[in-house]
Amino acid sequence: MVSQETLTAILEMRTLFKQGDDKRDAGLDPNPQGVIRYDNLAYGPDPKWHLLDLYLPQNASGKVPLIINIHGGGWCYGTKETYQFYGLNLAQHGFAFLNPNYRLAPAVSFPGQLDDVNRYIHWTSEHAAEYNLDTNNVFLVGDSAGGQMAEQYITLLTNPEFRKLFGYELPQLKFRATALNSAAVFVTDPGMITGAVTGYFTAEVLATKAELLATEKYITKDFLPVYLSTANEDFIHDQTIKFAGFLEAKGVEYVCKSFGDKKHPEPHVFLMNQRDELAKQCNEEEVAFFKAHLVN
Template identity: 70%
Template structure:
């Protein structure tokens, strides 16, 4: 009945692999919890380099704004979710939404959507930290890109106190767990409303991006927690 609040997903995959199909059951799980789930692909490295993938994300977010009425979507209640590389893009796109000077550097226009909160799952935040860009990832963030567009990659520099409310999730065996812990402290220092959750324990360890596994009870709990966080920011007209 009525319009449906929206979750827009940015899939992970180290900027060089991954597909929306991997997320279909995860998306259905979130839809069962009362949200429309928008799931899209974007071009991958090495066919493209930074910021082409984010350009695609921007393009499909604008597509949602333009076609929302056809699907009874509530453009007044929009939430962004990303994991791993997709989490980095969700973090960055949120900074772009909330900081006009940063947005100008990308040449993006504001979508006609009201974003209420963001969830960053095992996100590759602090991209410029040592060890974050290496191996296949350099197919997207090439040496030339790092030399000429490094400023655009320094997302945290552009995060202000009016950043979206943020749900940060990681896991005991997440190989970039420390980045999420650091981001928790960073948002605390900025005064940004957020929640930090680490899932799993010594007896029940959980890996990077475990929460898309719909057969995992701990993943179900993580998804429940995230949706409960989102629901507190839904605005009822």
Template identity: 40%
Template sequence: MIQIDVEKMRAEFQKGDAIRDQGLTEPDTVEKIRDLSYGPHGIDNTFDIYYPKGTKQALPTLIHIHGGGFFYGDKELYRFYTMFLASQGFTVVNFNYRLAPKHQYPAPLEDTNDLMHWIVDHAAEYYIDLNNLFLLGDSAGGQLTEQYAALTTNPDYVALFDFEIAPVQFNAVGLNCGAYFLGTEKPIEASFPYYFGETPSASVKKTFPVEDYITSAFPPAFVMTASHDFLNTEGLQMGQYLVSKSIETHFKVYSNQDASELGHVFHIDQKSAIAKACNLDQVQFFQAHLNK
């Protein structure tokens, strides 16, 4: 079993994220609607919506699932990154979800689904285009992106859960430095005991590996990792796996020209030129999959 000191790791991650974002300011070209609520779980069910100032009609909409190993992270840590995406001509939804170990699987999936129901009900109020939805996430959020996209495209998979899937479909997804193939080489509880519990039920175990439930209906996918990402192998495997399922896939490993270290979720760093290049590549991929 992998045992971690959650509070210690949260503090370490927060320190690193603060250094990364030090000196950044929010763009004044983006409208920000903050702290909306999509569910019953207080601050864990709050979210922000961003779109370019002057927007008068619905825009293609990106829904971003933050990372953090299922135990860390929130919308505030991703605001600069998601506001940049909004500046490229999108409505962007940046949300919190319940975290482990207090809340275990499938709480983040349930929250993501509740958010989707809210989006369907309120799209017209916030320039959300339900005909041009995109889902993306990194690290643990990449895994949740993969899993929720599988749910929206496989009714047999939905039947394993006790919630009603929201009536949404995604034009494409972004799988960034994600944790995939859980339950393939070792039990899910061996990787994330604080998330799945040390003795997950048979019904929980049946929902993994997620890859077993990916069908040809899975959305086109932009899959990326980095040269020194500790999840590099999983990213490569995911790209190859989706291609093997005849799913349109754009896969890329990003690296620095001088071969210096480029690590996990590098793309969040708004001071980085290679992060900007990666993010624009993904934006271009999404734009190529717009419904006119």
């Protein structure tokens, strides 16, 4: 049972985040040149939340490498529409971009959203041929809450013991690298699960599913090569820096960048702002990181 206090916090978060996102994206073109978009493809039974959009570079020849997105929003906010401009930009760089919805807290608690991620990743495996997607070159991106889920999904892909805890099967996709942007890694650290977030990671979840949240315990040297981004005014900046050190100790390939300074401050998940020059730089660096890990 989610408390009234948590419900109020969720509603306040949704209102505040949507105001900021709408202001950020006002006037951007949802149909830019060079991109073909397929909207509202169903990947599961829920008619609202089990939908995804797919953006393809128009002039691509041969099979198209794919970026799969897991959006952020504190596990209780966000839609594919919020992420369309970010995804369209990456499609203009030569990648297909999968942009899904998933169910939000408090309608679903952990690990319900990861179940949706697993569902749409398997949908991708099953439908890749229809859209000429390159199943041998797949990349995963996640920001904030989506970064936490991307971290978890990569861990269960690369560690059978962790995957067994969730009961998932491996998709027929070859993931080559990932980008975790302002990611909520080490999610059980003090101060991470508070306010609206408790609508997803409920007291019951924390009491009964602690092992499923112990992601870092199961990360091995086989974790994917990862580009980590954060910013000088990212409220969870230190989680990214801590994770970089953790990956270093594990022997995992990574790049870690923090953007912004006192004269040009950057906030949490700044790279979604398509008008921001540092966001443009970050996105181009991540694209270059992915292209460096393409396999012929």
